[in-house]
Amino acid sequence: MIKSLLLLLLLPVFSRALTSPISYLPLEPTTINTNTKITIIPTFPLGSTVYTPGESVTLSIFEPRYRKMYDHILLNGSRRFIVPQTVVQNGKKLISEYAPVLYLEELKDVSSKTDDQVKYLCSHKCVGIAKIAGVKRLSQPGMDEWMESYAEVLEEEVIGVEDAVDLTSLRSHYKKLVDLQHETTSSVRFTKDSVSTLALSPGKDEGSLWSTCRLWSRFKEQYASNLEREIQEILQVKILEHLKNLGKENTASINFENLPEGLKKDVLEVEKRVREEVRNCVARSE
Incomplete structure (x- = not known):
């Protein structure tokens, strides 16, 4: 006993040795000056889902706004976006201050096999961590535009937890x-x-x-x-x-x-x- x-x-x-308190920011648009470190990054919030550097991630893309987001990151060549946590505390929607950075490794158009229920089947690698400074643009289901955030992608030497x-x-x-x-x-x-x-x-x-x-x-x-x-x-x-x-x-x-x-x-x-x-x-x- x-x-x-x-x-x-x-x-x-x-567990506490491997974790630390999560900091959150208001999930609402704000204006922040961009610079060489803080840039505008496509944002794909997935609720409580968390990915860690080095992890492989597969996502099925069906919503029109995220179909366009993938078209965008392919067109501009960045192939990167962030995946923050979102929570509701005391009736307010919040977004995690830190978010995994996913890099698109492979994209398959499976619309013909799924009767267009799913557009893309995408393979990614979590390549790092970004620190979010604020939200530039929100997005809701049915909208044509995806969410964007002001964020700084942290250098490799500062993302280690050791x-x-x-x-x-x-x-x-x-x-x-x-x-x-x-x-x-x-x-x-x-x-x-x-x-x-x-x-x-x-x-x-x-x-x-x-x-x-x-x-x-x-x-x-x-x-x-x-x-x-x-x-x-x-x-x-x-x-x-x-x-x-x-x-x-x-x-x-x-x-x-x-x-x-x-x-x-x-x-x-x-x-x-x-x-x-x-x-x-x-x-x-x-």
Whole structure:
């Protein structure tokens, strides 16, 4: 039991070592003077989706405004655009201050195969990070123009995360996490061999710390999914036991309001626990 609690405590510690608070800007047009660093860059917001340097990305393009955006970046030869996060906080739409830069590597016109439901199938590489200074032009579904932002594409030497992370401490935290995962027979765990091969190299290629960031992101998703499944199984056993006592074990569904107060309390407590544990694991900074 104590080791299980330590595991839950260590998950957010390691997660915080790979993440930092996200800064946001108002999602509204502004005017900013461009210069040699700050330029106008096509912008393709994809909600909460995040890409990291070195990652390969495939997108299907169907909206008219983004079809035109791709035509534009092909015509001017830049082949680049940014993909910021967008959120709503306190009723206000916001855009992340930093955004991945995607470079278009290959574009296939698949309109004839999809009855024009999808125009382009595009392969990209995330080549860096841009710092957004403000939004030049907004875009909505049905519009002909795509979104544009004022942004500075950061130089390669400043996009590495290794300078902001204590690598020795990170590997130490990771080893403790892996050891506890195996001692507690966690349903989702890293292999012990992965401790020595943990990617901590500088830069943005495969084997860099960015690879570990992606690995950690996949782990969090799988951990949260498994935790939710385990909690559902616990609740299912409790509810089936209740129905069996009533002689209604073949009932296909049951309304929450029809459960006895004690079982309602159990359900709510379990739901609260899974929310807290998932939040601790994911450790997302809003």
